[in-house]
Amino acid sequence: MIGQTIALDAMGGDFGSQVTVPASVQALLRFPLLNVILIGDQFEISRRLVLLGEEQASRISIVHAEYSIANDMRPSQALRTSKGSSMRIALELVADGKADAFVSAGNTGALVALSRSLLKLLPGIDRPALxxxxxxxxxxxxxxxxxxxxxxxxxxxxxxxxxxxxxxxxxxxxxxxxxxxxxxxxxxxxxxxxxxxxxxxxxxxxxxxxxxxxxxxxxxxxxxxxxxxxxxxxxxxxxxxxxxxxxxxxxxxxxxxxxxxxxxxxxxxxxxxxxxxxxxxxDQYNGASLLGLRGIVVKSHGRADITAFQHAIGEAVHEVDRQLPKKICERLEEVLLERHY
Amino acid sequence: MIGQTIALDAMGGDFGSQVTVPASVQALLRFPLLNVILIGDQFEISRRLVLLGEEQASRISIVHAEYSIANDMRPSQALRTSKGSSMRIALELVADGKADAFVSAGNTGALVALSRSLLKLLPGIDRPALxxxxxxxxxxxxxxxxxxxxxxxxxxxxxxxxxxxxxxxxxxxxxxxxxxxxxxxxxxxxxxxxxxxxxxxxxxxxxxxxxxxxxxxxxxxxxxxxxxxxxxxxxxxxxxxxxxxxxxxxxxxxxxxxxxxxxxxxxxxxxxxxxxxxxxxxDQYNGASLLGLRGIVVKSHGRADITAFQHAIGEAVHEVDRQLPKKICERLEEVLLERHY
The missing domain is CATH 3.40.718.10 (Isopropylmalate Dehydrogenase)
Structure with missing residues (x-):
């Protein structure tokens, strides 16, 4: 196990950084090898992080994003106009290998569309599933x-x-x-x-x-x-x-x-x-995985509280450790082989 | 209010006459103007009715049916081969005006298909709904x-x-x-x-x-x-x-x-x-109405117990009193008129 780097949409969900920042701090205490990248309004995130202890602080970083995608934005619109949004920046970090997974409580339709577009589907998969x-x-x-x-x-x-x-x-x-x-x-x-x-x-x-x-x-x-x-x-x-x-x-x-x-x-x-x-x-079951992508994406309930959002981060940590996309890919190959021969 | 005559599939559901007969007796006590026609094995129904008091006995009648439709029979098969079954005989009683409604805990698919075929849909309705x-x-x-x-x-x-x-x-x-x-x-x-x-x-x-x-x-x-x-x-x-x-x-x-x-x-x-x-x-909500027909049909849960089945009979009584098919017909005419003018 070499640790996990999880990108978080700090501004997503009904409560934004009010929930995502304390939940990240709790997750850092729970997972000693976890590193967190918080994406969102730098000033707001920093303000919420002031109470954070030294040790956890070294495992947290902030990437500034100008805005977050609204809950009523259509997926097609999100694909066209999301440049610079916290969700898109986070997914780019995963696509570039700078983060192992992304956790978001934001707009589900936009998350599905942007994840497909930026991370791409696994071979043999036509649609991702939550x-x-x-x-x-x-x-x-x-x-x-x-x-x-x-x-x-x-x-x-x-x-x-x-x-x-x-x-x-x-x-x-x-x-x-x-x-x-x-x-x-x-x-x-x-x-x-x-x-x-x-x-x-x-x-x-x-x-x-x-x-x-x-x-x-x-x-x-x-x-x-x-x-x-x-x-x-x-x-x-x-x-x-x-x-x-x-x-x-x-x-x-x-x-x-x-x-x-x-x-x-x-x-x-x-x-x-x-x-x-x-x-x-x-709450105990918060954190739905978006399967079928060449990367790990976990969707939190929009109304998630701190404990619930922490569960979603935990799900992402677990999937990083298990290298879930690779495992799915291998099983799909097995299935396709069986069909062909 | 001139009373209600309800036909019951005495053999339907997981427990057959063990539930339907005592539930009918309870319903007769609850609804003083109710008459019940029990359709099924005459011997079996009579045997279960021996404990019935005089007054209720006069409001109950039995129509013999050779068999009841199995739970795994396809609707198409039920349409072809159901002659003489308790479900078909009961629906024929409703179609002929000898009963005001039919209550059954039997095969849902068969019930929908036979009801459509024997009672016919209301004008303006393409499919019945539960x-x-x-x-x-x-x-x-x-x-x-x-x-x-x-x-x-x-x-x-x-x-x-x-x-x-x-x-x-x-x-x-x-x-x-x-x-x-x-x-x-x-x-x-x-x-x-x-x-x-x-x-x-x-x-x-x-x-x-x-x-x-x-x-x-x-x-x-x-x-x-x-x-x-x-x-x-x-x-x-x-x-x-x-x-x-x-x-x-x-x-x-x-x-x-x-x-x-x-x-x-x-x-x-x-x-x-x-x-x-x-x-x-x-159980309190047992009794799903099959709407859209030129007659009243109530579907009970197959696993209904005596109390639950009695609720389904109650639902039928209520719909007979309210003349539900007529009311639906009138509303549909209103909707169609609005669309045309």
Whole structure:
């Protein structure tokens, strides 16, 4: 292990440097071989860094950027007009080998478009995909992709997502993970043409441990380690999950915390439950990897707080250590060889 | 109000008459003007009805059916080979005006295909849609459609779903409900061609109170009363919700019920919470209406228990009282008129 240099879009996300700078400082304490390049308004970043200790200061550097890409900018516009933006400068650092990875809480569409344009896709990949780990019952975690990098894909692309997700999960789990296609039924007759066609391709691929269809209610049961779907469906599913989780937590708060005495008792009774719920919190799973690129890009939730953003940095560190793009490339070659011979 | 005659597929669902017969008896107690026709194995149904009191017995009748359609039968096969099945006989009763509505926990694909074929679509409707009420935060309930009657639709069909969902919700709420399109972002630039095209159509339609895009995490916040999407996305979203709810409940059980003493304290502390969670339970929302037909069809979850199946019967009773197909027809005429002039 020779350390990791991570470029961060200091101005991205809903809270900008208010979150990204303290999260970087926390990440430096957590990862002793980490170096951070903060890209954004030099003055603002420096001001937030004044409280930083000597040792961490030596592992942090600032690259000035005039502005950050707005959340409502179209990807096509970002491609044309992003010169000098924090996101583009950071991706250029990765493309030039000056940083090992990029973490951003900024505009997802712009991030996908600029990453494709500046880092280029891996050979054999038609589209990048966003993937994130999710909690699951009786099982450590699962991975769902695509979470919204693409609004529509063909069966070949979905197949590539399955291969990439499988490699990512294998690096974490240490064994060849099970892969399922998200569908509206488990039986072969169910679903649209896209999933039916991709299912046939996966059945014939020995490099992926394909187990068939997975329904929405099985995402969190651990039925498959990796669950594959198009970006529209994946994004709706992930956000629906966040919505239901919030509905439960709000109800729990409302009914348990109605009096100070009940609050005290709840603290004793439910301490382990709260820990468990914390483990289910989206913050713990912040940091979606944009797979399929010749470089490592991690997307943080725009609303991420300091802890959540730190998790996204941790994900990037992990992927640098595992050399994820190289591993995906090797697996793709294996798959392509199998198809040709 | 002149009462309701509901045909029930007594053999459908995972538990068949074990659930449908006791649920019918409960529904008869709840709705004094209800009459029930149970369709299925006459001997089996009679055997389960022996405990029924006199008064209820007069409001229940049995129509014998040789068999019930298997869960894995393809819709196309069901259309060809379903003669004499409980589902087909029940739909024929509705088509002939001998029953006001049909409730089934059987094969969804077969139910959609047979309903279309036997009851026919309303004028102006290209596809039927499955809709169900959902719980929501700080707000009574929302409706989501389509939940899986169709795997792919065009913008016209999605528009029709918005009109139908709006009429259903209005009958419950008493005011013109807000309608949103489920999408992967709130901004106009987000989404696939389908939602973008349908969004334009809804913006021009004064018969629908369209409020724009709704994201997955807003399904349960009450942002829109009616949320519209295609059947693939709706099914995944609904089932994802069930999966997350189960994940929370399992965690709650595991951590609260670890000792008898904690269980007792929890009962005191959390009684209101458990009531609230009960209110969030999918059982409370069992009974998805198949809208767009010249008749009332309600689909129960296959795994529904007695209480849940009774809710589905309740939904049918409600729709008979409100003459829902007629109301949808009238609203569609209004929309078509607006388009033509």
């Amino acid at each position: 993937v994130s780990a999710l909690p699951s019952l009786g099982h450590h975690q699962s991975w769902l992709l695509d979470l919204g990098a693409n609004v529509s894909v063909d069966a070949d692309t979905l197949f590539q997502f399955a291969v990439m997700g499988s490699v990512l999960a294998e690096e974490q789990l240490g064994y060849r993970p099970t892969v399922g296609l998200l569908n509206i039924g488990e039986e072969g007759i169910k679903g649209n043409d896209l999933v039916k066609c991709c299912s046939k391709m996966l059945q014939q691929c020995s490099a992926v441990n394909y187990i068939g269809y997975v329904e929405g209610d099985q995402i969190y049961t651990g039925k498959a380690d990796v669950i594959v779907c198009d970006g529209f469906v994946g994004n709706v599913s992930l956000k629906t999950s966040e919505g239901v989780a919030r509905l439960f937590l709000e109800n729990l708060k409302m009914h348990v915390l109605e009096s100070p005495f009940k609050r005290l008792v709840a603290k004793w009774l439910l301490s382990r439950l709260f820990n468990a719920l914390n483990h289910l919190s989206p | 809709v169900s009420a959902l719980p929501s935060l700080g707000h009574h309930q929302s409706w989501l459609l389509d939940l899986g009657a169709n795997v792919s639709v065009d913008a016209d069909t999605l528009f029709q779903f918005a009109v139908m969902g709006s009429v259903l919700a209005e009958e419950q709420l008493g005011y013109r409900p807000t309608v949103g399109l489920l999408n992967i972002g709130e901004e106009g630039i987000k989404g696939n061609d389908l939602v973008k095209c349908c969004s334009k159509m809804l913006q021009q339609c004064s018969a629908v109170n369209y409020i724009g895009y709704v994201e997955g995490d807003q399904i349960y916040t009450g942002k829109a009363d009616v949320i519209v999407c295609d059947g693939f996305v709706g099914n995944v979203s609904l089932k994802t919700s069930e999966g997350v709810a189960r994940l929370f409940l399992e965690n709650l059980k595991m951590h609260v019920l670890e000792s008898p003493f904690k269980r007792l304290v929890a009962k005191w502390l959390l009684s209101r919470l458990f009531n609230a969670l009960n209110h969030l339970s999918p």
